[in-house]
Amino acid sequence: MILDIVSAALLLAGASQCLLGALGLVRLPSVLSRMQAATKPQTLGLFLILAGAALRVPLESAVTLLLVAVFQVITAPVIAQLVGRSAYNGGSVQPRLLVVDELAPRMPSEGPERPPG
Amino acid sequence: MNRALSVAWLAFVWVLLWGSFTLLTVVGGVLVGYVVTAVWRPGEMQGRLPVRPLALLRLVGFLARDIVVSSAAVSWQTLRFGPRTRGAVLELPLLSSSDRVVAIVAGAYSLSPGTLVLQIDLRESRWYIYVVGPRDPADVETARRAALGVQRRVLAAFGTPEEHRTARELEAR
Structure with a gap:
């Protein structure tokens, strides 16, 4: 009974994190900020859902769920950096959305293309 | 030494993937680990990290x-x-x-x-x-x-x- 309640709370909390991530994907203005919403609350949401699910399945399957979490942790940063770097170099980062950009002066030749105005 | 660690890690992942801890999955995992580390050599390590x-x-x-x-x-x-x-x-x-x-x-x-x-x-x-x-x-x-x-x-x-x-x-x- 208590296990069910804990599990349900974890699943719901995880689902709401994923929902907030999806909302961020729609509402946030740039590739980089959208990536934060798409990857990070999602990671927490996934952990919570996995924890909630792990309470309800046999131990052996719960261990496999641990593997899902491990792969999430070791792959997400790699992908985040690749996409972020490409977005920056491809000029998808709008300067007006940045308070400061300390990278721009460093890469005059391959910096993002500034849209006029 | 480093290779043994890599093999152990790969075997661990293999066992988790199968989701069952039996002799077959453990031995299989070690075998897979050896083959993988033989084909893809781990990169050069620059000495040990101090770990606290x-x-x-x-x-x-x-x-x-x-x-x-x-x-x-x-x-x-x-x-x-x-x-x-x-x-x-x-x-x-x-x-x-x-x-x-x-x-x-x-x-x-x-x-x-x-x-x-x-x-x-x-x-x-x-x-x-x-x-x-x-x-x-x-x-x-x-x-x-x-x-x-x-x-x-x-x-x-x-x-x-x-x-x-x-x-x-x-x-x-």
Whole structure:
């Protein structure tokens, strides 16, 4: 009974994190900020859902769920950096959305293309 | 020695993938590990990292807390500012010369919500990270301090004593 309640709370909390991530994907203005919403609350949401699910399945399957979490942790940063770097170099980062950009002066030749105005 | 560790790790993942701890999966995992490490040689290691278990434990605890706190912060930005959310690209000093420590710090930055490593300049020893959320120069400095704190915590666990000291001095500035 208590296990069910804990599990349900974890699943719901995880689902709401994923929902907030999806909302961020729609509402946030740039590739980089959208990536934060798409990857990070999602990671927490996934952990919570996995924890909630792990309470309800046999131990052996719960261990496999641990593997899902491990792969999430070791792959997400790699992908985040690749996409972020490409977005920056491809000029998808709008300067007006940045308070400061300390990278721009460093890469005059391959910096993002500034849209006029 | 390093290869044995790689094999053990691969065997562990293999057993988890099968989801059952039996003789067959363990032996199979070790075999797969040997084949994989024979075909793809692990990269050259540059000597051992100093590992401080207590600091490492603190780092893991910090990251676990950080992912919750910063997830809430990103969600708040989404709900409160939405399309008017702003960000900043910061230049930070890179304090370690070890590839593995750099990889760990980069992982820590990318894992915690709201930050993302854009560029690592090993020659100039500089990080460039994107932070979501800052709206004015004061926020930028808060974010810079937080990012330096992440690096300091990783160096406390894996860095040399000098690197750790430099990190602390930079953060206190």
